[in-house]
Amino acid sequence: MAQTPRLAAVTGASSGIGAAFARALAARGFDLILIARRQERLEELASELAASHGTASEILTADLILDADLARVENRLRGASNLELLVNNAGFGVGGPFVESQIAGQDAMHRLHILATLRLTHAALQGMVERRAGAIINVASVAGFIVSPGALSYGATKNWINTFTEGLWLELRAAGSPVRVQALCPGFTYSEFHEVAAMDRTKLAPPAWWFSAEAVVAESLAALERDRLFVIPGFRYRMLVALVTRIPRGLRRWLLLRFARRSGRLRVTSVTSPD
Numbered sequence: 050m051a052q053t054p055r056l057a058a059v060t061g062a063s064s065g066i067g068a069a070f071a072r073a074l075a076a077r078g079f080d081l082i083l084i085a086r087r088q089e090r091l092e093e094l095a096s097e098l099a100a101s102h103g104t105a106s107e108i109l110t111a112d113l114i115l116d117a118d119l120a121r122v123e124n125r126l127r128g129a130s131n132l133e134l135l136v137n138n139a140g141f142g143v144g145g146p147f148v149e150s151q152i153a154g155q156d157a158m159h160r161l162h163i164l165a166t167l168r169l170t171h172a173a174l175q176g177m178v179e180r181r182a183g184a185i186i187n188v189a190s191v192a193g194f195i196v197s198p199g200a201l202s203y204g205a206t207k208n209w210i211n212t213f214t215e216g217l218w219l220e221l222r223a224a225g226s227p228v229r230v231q232a233l234c235p236g237f238t239y240s241e242f243h244e245v246a247a248m249d250r251t252k253l254a255p256p257a258w259w260f261s262a263e264a265v266v267a268e269s270l271a272a273l274e275r276d277r278l279f280v281i282p283g284f285r286y287r288m289l290v291a292l293v294t295r296i297p298r299g300l301r302r303w304l305l306l307r308f309a310r311r312s313g314r315l316r317v318t319s320v321t322s323p324d
């Protein structure tokens with residue numbers, strides 16, 4: 050009897066970390082549901098994966114900030130009885146002082162990082178819990194651990210992903226479910242992210258702080274085998290997060306305020322002292 054193929058769904062599969070997940074999962078024998086807006090990119094990737102691994106890919110062209118598109122993807126995931134893995138990866142960054150930013154971009158980022166993650170997780174998880182098998186990887190960021198003046202709502206959405214995923218982990222463990230969840234928290238990663246956000250990579254961090262999307266995905270999938278909840282690729286980033294999260298909140302805010310005032314890249318027009 051033919052075996053049901055293993056199936057994984059990846060949002061934001063048309064570039065960067067999402068495309069690297071698709072390639073790594075295809076190499077592990079998964080069939081794929083590839084989700085993003087750029088259909089041509091997804092078709093190219095599907096052809097590549099079919100040629101290199103014999104992978105069957107289903108393409109779902111969807112703008113996940115639109116209700117109708119999100120509902121279509123939700124329905125597909127809810128009906129996927131052999132879905133073993135969902136990677137909620139699609140995302141982008143909106144920077145600059147919040148008050149000066151375009152609210153439409155902020156709204157779209159929150160819909161994508163929070164609502165799409167919430168709804169697709171719900172759609173996939175119900176079947177996984179019933180089948181007592183499966184896993185969900187939510188792509189957050191090191192920024193989710195740090196309040197960053199100049200990119201505060203990006204970090205806030207990623208902090209939501211961390212908190213949400215940790216809460217899911219607790220609920221699933223408490224219920225004795227073997228379904229695994231992971232919050233993947235990369236630092237700076239080579240992808241199209243910084244072009245989309247119109248950021249100059251060279252001004253952000255020295256090369257030692259940059260990772261390839263493939264390295265990030267390799268750490269994530271290896272950690273999934275070990276059922277790790279928070280995955281922060283790279284020793285430097287693990288140290289940074291350990292340090293930042295251990296500094297008392299008041300001291301952390303004082304340091305961030307000094308940094309924000311000195312930083313040339315931040316045009317904060319009015320900062321009031323929290324003291």
Ligand SMILES: NC(=O)c1ccc[n+]([C@@H]2O[C@H](COP(=O)([O-])OP(=O)(O)OC[C@H]3O[C@@H](n4cnc5c(N)ncnc54)[C@H](OP(=O)(O)O)[C@@H]3O)[C@@H](O)[C@H]2O)c1
Pocket residue numbers: 060061062063064065066067084085086087088090111112113114138139140141142161188189190191234235236237238239240241242243245
């Ligand atoms: N790169 C970094 O330094 C870094 C660090 C930490 C965390 N992350 C996170 O990693 C994730 C992947 O980013 P990346 O670095 O791989 O950037 P990327 O190369 O720009 O990829 C972003 C992906 O998200 C998709 N996407 C964007 N808006 C979408 C929408 N409205 N509907 C559906 N798909 C959408 C894009 O596809 P289409 O344009 O085709 O829709 C693309 O496939 C994001 O959640 C990001 O926040 C990145």
